[in-house]
Amino acid sequence: MTDLKSTDSDRPVARALRSSLLAQTPKVVRAGRVIALTGVVLPLLLIGGMKFTAVEIEALKPLISLTPWLAWMYPAFGEAGTSYVLGVVEIATALLLLASPWSAIAGIIGGAMASLTFLVTSSIMLAFPIWEATLGFPALGPAGQFLIKDIALLGVSLVVLGNSLARMDHVSE
Numbered sequence: 001m002t003d004l005k006s007t008d009s010d011r012p013v014a015r016a017l018r019s020s021l022l023a024q025t026p027k028v029v030r031a032g033r034v035i036a037l038t039g040v041v042l043p044l045l046l047i048g049g050m051k052f053t054a055v056e057i058e059a060l061k062p063l064i065s066l067t068p069w070l071a072w073m074y075p076a077f078g079e080a081g082t083s084y085v086l087g088v089v090e091i092a093t094a095l096l097l098l099a100s101p102w103s104a105i106a107g108i109i110g111g112a113m114a115s116l117t118f119l120v121t122s123s124i125m126l127a128f129p130i131w132e133a134t135l136g137f138p139a140l141g142p143a144g145q146f147l148i149k150d151i152a153l154l155g156v157s158l159v160v161l162g163n164s165l166a167r168m169d170h171v172s173e
Helices: 011-023 025-050 054-065 073-099 104-127 142-147 149-170
Strands: none
Touching (some): 025 104, 025 149, 054 073, 073 104, 104 142, 104 149
8 A cells, every 4th residue: 555645855846735735725715706606696687587488487387387376476476467466576685696795685585595596596497397297216307407506506605695685794784
């Protein structure tokens, strides 16, 4: 068995490499935050905008009508109205999230709205058939493939919410 520990002559090189890599940490964290926020904002804006089209109104029908905790929306708003309400919420959420780097309050409201949005959409997987019928678990069918991403988006939304709440402790707006 080979000893993988560095020798005395390797230590200054390893320390320099480690120091160089650690110096990049803030840049990586900033880039990660920008990409994560973009990864939440873009789907909200794009899919939210689609909520005003006939294609999306039709696509929502099985998702909403087969989910008991969402089905109430059709009698309350109608099929098109439900889609429009969801679109307005998604676009407003995206805009608040866009403002979140500069406003902790926008981050709290947007993070909470996004968290609720993605919690609800993730919960659809509990009521709707998400597995490929011919293959079963763990093969995702089209609905599962569409919805599974919302778990990650929920996580990012909770991070935005948590960071914004922490900022309220440190910064007054």
